[in-house]
Amino acid sequence: MATKVLPQPEREEIRVEAVLQALGEPVRLTIVRALADNPAGVCCGEIELPVTASTRAHHLKTLREAGVLSTHTDGTRRISILRREDLEALYPGLLTGILSAKQ
């Protein structure tokens, strides 16, 4: 089945501006919250979003390139996982703070 990890920045390549800009978009923040609720990873299509599939793919790419999430293939599906460890190492408390928002 040869799962494959999609290209993403190394931990030391992650820039805080990119992370914040990625998180500062409502749809993407929804995605991040969904990923936070599912540490095992989520299939992109499972997250309910008010946008089409192509827009969804665009946001996932943005989040991946910013270093917020990691994506690996699983057959025809793509599983995304929040890069908690990396983000916590770089910006301790940031993720927790964001997720603690009462929305």
Next chain:
Amino acid sequence: MATKVLPQPEREEIRVEAVLQALGEPVRLTIVRALADNPAGVCCGEIELPVTASTRAHHLKTLREAGVLSTHTDGTRRISILRREDLEALYPGLLTGILSAKQ
């Protein structure tokens, strides 16, 4: 001298999307870092920025309306202060995480 506080959202009116969007802009992040280094407040013009005065005013307004900083008049000057307490109460760890970034 009657200093006056410029209009800003109450703590419970602050939205995490607005905060993250405000912080996800390089110039504004520079401003926030400068404010973090000066808990007593900073006069807008003192922060070295690669933009004109009007753009600077625009960014300060954005940050104020997002609830990131507070501004009060002091004669002809305007002093801005990071709303650390409010942000820490709403999103504990967020600010610390961002500021701990090695840039």
Next chain:
DNA sequence: TCACTAGTTCGATCGTCATCGTACTACGAT
């Protein structure tokens, strides 16, 4: 009163990006 200084506001411009539809790729099942 009359400048001078600090800063805002307004309108215009320009770039970026969120969104969409369509076409495409890749995997799985029949």
Next chain:
DNA sequence: ATCGTAGTACGATGACGATCGAACTAGTGA
């Protein structure tokens, strides 16, 4: 092989926002 499903890539469009200059406001000091 063929079809269906999951998702991406591309090109176009429209909206938002970063930027600027110019005009304006307000406080300070001569």
